[in-house]
Amino acid sequence: MTVKQLSVFVENRPGRLCAVTEALADAGINIRAVSIADTTDFGIMRIIVNDTDKAVTALKERGFIASAANVIAVSADDKPGSMAAIMKTLYNENISVEYMYAAFLNPEKGIACLILRVDNNESAVEALEKSGCKLLSESDIAAV
Amino acid sequence: MAKRYWNEKIECMEFSEMKKLQSERLVKQVKHVWDNVPYYRKKMEEKGITPDDIKGIEDLHKLPFLSKADLRDTYPYGMLAEPLSECVRIHSTSGTTGKRVVAFYTQNDIDMWDDCVARAITAAGGTKEDVCQVAYGFGLFTGGAGLNGGSHKVGCLTLPMSSGNTERQIQFMQDLGATIICCTPSYAAYIGETLHEMGLTPDDIKLKAGIFGAEPWTEEMRREIEKSLGIKAYDIYGLTETSGPGVAFECEEQTGMHINEDNFIAEIIDPDTGEPLPEGSKGELVFTSITKEAFPLLRYRTRDICVLSRKKCSCGRTLIKMTKPMGRSDDMLIIKGVNVFPSQIETVLIKDFKATPNYQIVVDRVGSSDTFEIKIELSDDMFSDTIKDVFTLEKKLSADIVQILGIKAKISLVEPKSIPRSEGKAVRVIDKRKLV
Numbered sequence: 101m102t103v104k105q106l107s108v109f110v111e112n113r114p115g116r117l118c119a120v121t122e123a124l125a126d127a128g129i130n131i132r133a134v135s136i137a138d139t140t141d142f143g144i145m146r147i148i149v150n151d152t153d154k155a156v157t158a159l160k161e162r163g164f165i166a167s168a169a170n171v172i173a174v175s176a177d178d179k180p181g182s183m184a185a186i187m188k189t190l191y192n193e194n195i196s197v198e199y200m201y202a203a204f205l206n207p208e209k210g211i212a213c214l215i216l217r218v219d220n221n222e223s224a225v226e227a228l229e230k231s232g233c234k235l236l237s238e239s240d241i242a243a244v
Numbered sequence: 245m246a247k248r249y250w251n252e253k254i255e256c257m258e259f260s261e262m263k264k265l266q267s268e269r270l271v272k273q274v275k276h277v278w279d280n281v282p283y284y285r286k287k288m289e290e291k292g293i294t295p296d297d298i299k300g301i302e303d304l305h306k307l308p309f310l311s312k313a314d315l316r317d318t319y320p321y322g323m324l325a326e327p328l329s330e331c332v333r334i335h336s337t338s339g340t341t342g343k344r345v346v347a348f349y350t351q352n353d354i355d356m357w358d359d360c361v362a363r364a365i366t367a368a369g370g371t372k373e374d375v376c377q378v379a380y381g382f383g384l385f386t387g388g389a390g391l392n393g394g395s396h397k398v399g400c401l402t403l404p405m406s407s408g409n410t411e412r413q414i415q416f417m418q419d420l421g422a423t424i425i426c427c428t429p430s431y432a433a434y435i436g437e438t439l440h441e442m443g444l445t446p447d448d449i450k451l452k453a454g455i456f457g458a459e460p461w462t463e464e465m466r467r468e469i470e471k472s473l474g475i476k477a478y479d480i481y482g483l484t485e486t487s488g489p490g491v492a493f494e495c496e497e498q499t500g501m502h503i504n505e506d507n508f509i510a511e512i513i514d515p516d517t518g519e520p521l522p523e524g525s526k527g528e529l530v531f532t533s534i535t536k537e538a539f540p541l542l543r544y545r546t547r548d549i550c551v552l553s554r555k556k557c558s559c560g561r562t563l564i565k566m567t568k569p570m571g572r573s574d575d576m577l578i579i580k581g582v583n584v585f586p587s588q589i590e591t592v593l594i595k596d597f598k599a600t601p602n603y604q605i606v607v608d609r610v611g612s613s614d615t616f617e618i619k620i621e622l623s624d625d626m627f628s629d630t631i632k633d634v635f636t637l638e639k640k641l642s643a644d645i646v647q648i649l650g651i652k653a654k655i656s657l658v659e660p661k662s663i664p665r666s667e668g669k670a671v672r673v674i675d676k677r678k679l680v
């Protein structure tokens with residue numbers, strides 16, 4: 101089970117993040133998770149939203165470059181050791197994490213949610229589910 | 245069957261006969277200029293020559309050159325050779341390299357120009373059965389008016405669209421079945437992209453040919469445009485100072501442009517010494533207008549670097565051919581002591597992207613050394629969600645630039661449509677060293 105993540109190319113100049121978020125706001129899109137990978141000249145803003153297709157259209161209309169990829173949204177108890185357990189599960193299965201970040205959404209009290217971009221979604225999903233982790237679906241993301 | 249030539253007698257004329265025609269017209273033109281343009285007369289007098297010294301094209305090299313600086317000095321009326329009451333129109337350059345140049349036209353000048361463009365449209369397979377969409381800018385810029393006039397002359401149903409509003413362009417193409425498109429090559433590439441974005445393919449439009457000019461483009465760009473619009477793409481050349489597009493045009497061989505030499509005598513000179521060079525040499529293109537009435541420039545230095553050839557062409561035309569300009573003697577940038585033509589950079593971009601990204605060269609000087617940056621508009625298929633992939637792309641471009649130019653450039657990927665365009669032309673070079 102994976103969810104869609106949008107990556108948006110953003111130049112490092114004033115007002116660009118404002119323009120991206122405004123485009124999403126005007127289209128009534130809710131951002132559920134966000135992270136920015138930055139270099140000296142540009143950044144890639146990665147977001148998970150409640151309606152990916154609508155978000156792509158809204159961004160393209162304003163001239164942004166956006167691409168979609170499948171990532172894993174995994175929930176865990178918000179307590180020491182939960183994240184280490186997830187990392188260990190993936191490491192044991194020889195799965196590389198390209199990047200990860202925390203989501204805004206809390207499926208329920210005391211539960212945290214992590215977004216993972218790995219080199220092999222299929223085996224990662226299988227390993228995480230086997231280890232008892234709960235993965236979120238597109239509709240979970242939209243509903244929470 | 246479609247007509248092969250617009251004016252077969254001229255376009256397929258024996259060289260000896262053409263030479264005779266050129267000589268007659270040159271002698272008459274020199275007299276016309278001597279009598280009516282004091283500025284040029286003075287230049288001739290300074291060289292110690294009079295119209296009597298010009299007996300034919302073999303004497304052409306005796307005449308003084310004109311350059312853009314002369315046109316600025318004499319702005320606006322100093323080169324005018326007819327009373328204003330005989331003039332019916334002006335056009336003007338976009339002024340990208342300094343002050344504007346204003347050119348004047350009599351009705352005969354317009355007719356001659358239209359005739360030149362009609363030859364180009366015919367060479368691209370156009371007849372009165374065609375629907376010709378003119379998506380060059382209209383106004384002072386010669387592109388729109390030039391192609392519009394030629395299209396009327398051929399008898400095409402003409403769509404004077406001007407540039408911009410690309411979705412409407414495509415809508416008209418579909419609704420009115422345009423078969424020929426005329427615009428700048430960068431705009432043609434953009435129309436191709438938009439067509440694709442709208443979920444359409446070349447099968448959804450009727451275009452068969454495109455006539456593109458007014459800015460440098462490469463063979464790779466030609467193939468891309470041909471593929472994205474499903475057409476055969478023809479080059480056209482011209483400059484406001486001589487009339488506009490149509491000074492030279494391409495035939496189906498696509499190996500250079502035939503010069504309308506019954507109206508414009510072409511020479512290649514060494515840009516440094518001004519000495520004429522033999523046929524086949526690479527040098528600066530110089531034009532002498534031998535039929536223009538209102539604005540008859542003699543030995544006008546175009547600054548375009550190219551090669552002329554009289555090699556027999558498979559299309560049957562005997563008109564001399566010029567290569568696509570390889571650069572401009574004044575657009576040539578000297579960066580870190582190396583000669584750089586924007587067209588070289590274009591070749592790299594098209595090779596690496598297999599598409600036509602918009603780009604801009606920014607040169608500056610920090611302390612005593614030059615900085616060299618190339619901004620490139622990112623497109624969907626160039627973008628991936630990992631920094632690593634974007635860096636890999638930048639590195640590849642950087643390596644290819646070093647390979648072709650011998651110097652390193654900073655590659656900056658920028659957001660789509662963030663490079664400014666003026667009159668449909670992308671602003672390719674910003675040389676901040678000149679602004680000091």
Ligand SMILES: [Zn+2]
Nearest residue numbers: 495557559561
């Ligand atoms: Zn030919």
